[in-house]
Amino acid sequence: MNGAGVGRLRRCAVAGVLGAALATSGPAAGVGRAFAAPSPAPGQSSAKAAEPLPGAVVLAPVTDSADTLPTTQGVQQALGPLLQDKALGTLNFAVTDAATGRLLLGSGENTPATPASTTKLATSVAALELIPADRRIETRVVAGAAPGEIVLVGGGDPTLTALPADQVQVGGLPVDPDNAPASMTDLAAQTAAALKAAGVTTVKLGYDASLYTGPVRHMENDDYNVAPVTPLMVDEGKVEPRSQAEAPARVLDPAGQAADAFTALLKAQGITVQGRPAAATAAADARTLGTVRSPTLTRLVERLLTHSDNTIAEAVARLVAIAAHRSPSFEGAGAAVTETVAKLGVPTTGVLLNDGSGLSTANLIPPATLVGLLSVAAAADHPELRPVLTGLPIAGFTGTLLGRFGARSGAGEASGIVRAKTGTLSGVNTLAGTVVDADGRVLVFALMTRTAAGADPTPSRIAVDRIVARLAACGCH
Structure with missing residues (x-):
């Protein structure tokens, strides 16, 4: 050679x-x-x-x-x-x-x-x-202030998904199980099981997106390259969650979209949500009904x-x-x-x-x-x-x-x-x-x-x- x-x-x-x-x-x-x-x-x-x-x-x-x-x-x-x-x-x-x-x-x-x-x-x-490299971001559901109330609490995970596992992609490719995003379907199943164990099948749903402060819109008002920045969102706030476009359209209210998606997933688990979900603040000591976790910080950075x-x-x-x-x-x-x-x-x-x-x-x-x-x-x-x-x-x-x-x-x-x-x-x-x-x-x-x-x-x-x-x-x- x-x-x-x-x-x-x-x-x-x-x-x-x-x-x-x-x-x-x-x-x-x-x-x-x-x-x-x-x-x-x-x-x-x-x-x-x-x-x-x-x-x-x-x-x-x-x-x-x-x-x-x-x-x-x-x-x-x-x-x-x-x-x-x-x-x-x-x-x-x-x-x-x-x-x-x-x-x-x-x-x-x-x-x-x-x-x-x-x-x-x-x-x-x-x-x-x-931040530790193995840190994972939690999305939780906790008991509300009154009986029959629950609160979906955003912890800052933009990769939380409402899609079935076999439909989740990153860069147009399927996601390996070790790097899979947190599943809202799993969160709904955990929550429904906890509610049914307590004899509850009808709830009011609140959602807590209070972790961040300041404007949610990017200073450049870019509607496509970034979602409004909130600690509660699903599928990165995309209008079409399956979209692999370079600049997908984003919803104006990612937290509201996440709450609506969670409502539908609770219904599939036999839990009825009364009325529309509303913004709420979870109590610091509220009882946890379900928790899912994002990929590690290492994977998010990569x-x-x-x-x-x-x-x-x-x-x-x-x-x-x-x-x-x-x-x-x-x-x-x-x-x-x-x-x-x-x-x-x-x-x-x-x-x-x-x-x-x-x-x-x-x-x-x-x-x-x-x-x-x-x-x-x-x-x-x-x-x-x-x-x-x-x-x-x-x-x-x-x-x-x-x-x-x-x-x-x-x-x-x-x-x-x-x-x-x-x-x-x-x-x-x-x-x-x-x-x-x-x-x-x-x-x-x-x-x-x-x-x-x-x-x-x-x-x-x-x-x-x-x-x-x-x-x-x-x-x-």
């Missing part, structure tokens, strides 16, 4: 075991220090690498030869012409060597830019830092990253706010996420978060922060953050990267090698993740572009993908 074939095999092997390799990496103390150097003037790339992070991500090297270490000059030579592609518009970026933490190349790496859905990296890191799920992201952001003793609102969640990642050593200068999903065009994150988030997620002393990496879409294979890095784009070399979070808004295209280069070295990158609002995003995406593919193809030394 020739040298290129050997390199390709070795690179694929490294890509396949990246998660295991990262699990043996070094600590992430001082993540932000690799970006302490000032940004170059607009349009110019950083001339030299910053100092390495103390105890940064340290992967077991593929080889000890200095000839395979990526350098600033190597990266600059590899990417030079691609960085001038006019389809990129305004480009802020950073590329680092994961093993040493060195900033290899950047332009405007400390300049805040609109992150779009790469915001979800910050939300996910903060959630896994503050799902929100792989499929860029805005509704799950907003729910997870509110869990962060509650864990940080902030108000569970858009504002409180943004503050809690920012504070949490800063305590991890991720640079947060210039960061402004108005939501947990990235739909807000007013959000600001520099490339240095995105690279810092990925670096700390890979560090050995933060194994709890590893689902951030395992949740990243795989180029050409999963989630929001399924249709990217194809052969026709000129970026097919990176298919299956890149793992990255996408971000798309009108005039904004971002990509942040990891790539294994031709020498088996892991590089971390964040590319943030800005073009004219309303412009076709395809040329910008292809230009970004070609940059990352070039990183995959080069040894950059």
Whole structure:
């Protein structure tokens, strides 16, 4: 086999075991220090690498030869012409060597830019830092204040489903039993059994959606990419629960929809609900009649990253706010996420978060922060953050990267090698993740572009993908 074939095999092997390799990496103390150097003037790339992070991500090297270490000059030579592609518009970026933490190349790496859905990296890191990975969100039914009254209590699980188990899908695929969402059918069965045991077959139903505070509508008033944010909803507030559309229509009152669905499921269990369900507040010491639990936080984070799920992201952001003793609102969640990642050593200068999903065009994150988030997620002393990496879409294979890095784009070399979070808004295209280069070295990158609002995003995406593919193809030394 020739040298290129050997390199390709070795690179694929490294890509396949990246998660295991990262699990043996070094600590992430001082993540932000690799970006302490000032940004170059607009349009110019950083001339030299910053100092390495103390105890940064340290992967077991593929080889000890200095000839395979990526350098600033190597990266600059590899990417030079691609960085001038006019389809990129305004480009802020950073590329680092994961093993040493060195900033290899950047332009405007400390300049805040609109992150779009790469915001979800910050939300996910903060959630896994503050909340146990095996945490599950409970949806309960409790006894009401008066005999014959029951209350459906939302705990913040947007994946609660009223669909039969064989009809539940994520990303168009059936859900495996270990990752199945909580079932409202199961909740109705538990509740009906408890009621019948007490000789009750007719009830009044209330529903409690009081866990969150602040506006339920996203500040961008997006009716399709995110449901109104309430702690009680079923099937993510979709008008058509079975819809796998990229932007499904959402109901205006997710809590009311959930209560109506629960009413129908109780009827199927032989329990009659008198009148229409009404908003209510459950007593803190109310007797529990039934409980169902969401997938673990790990699974929720992986799902929100792989499929860029805005509704799950907003729910997870509110869990962060509650864990940080902030108000569970858009504002409180943004503050809690920012504070949490800063305590991890991720640079947060210039960061402004108005939501947990990235739909807000007013959000600001520099490339240095995105690279810092990925670096700390890979560090050995933060194994709890590893689902951030395992949740990243795989180029050409999963989630929001399924249709990217194809052969026709000129970026097919990176298919299956890149793992990255996408971000798309009108005039904004971002990509942040990891790539294994031709020498088996892991590089971390964040590319943030800005073009004219309303412009076709395809040329910008292809230009970004070609940059990352070039990183995959080069040894950059």
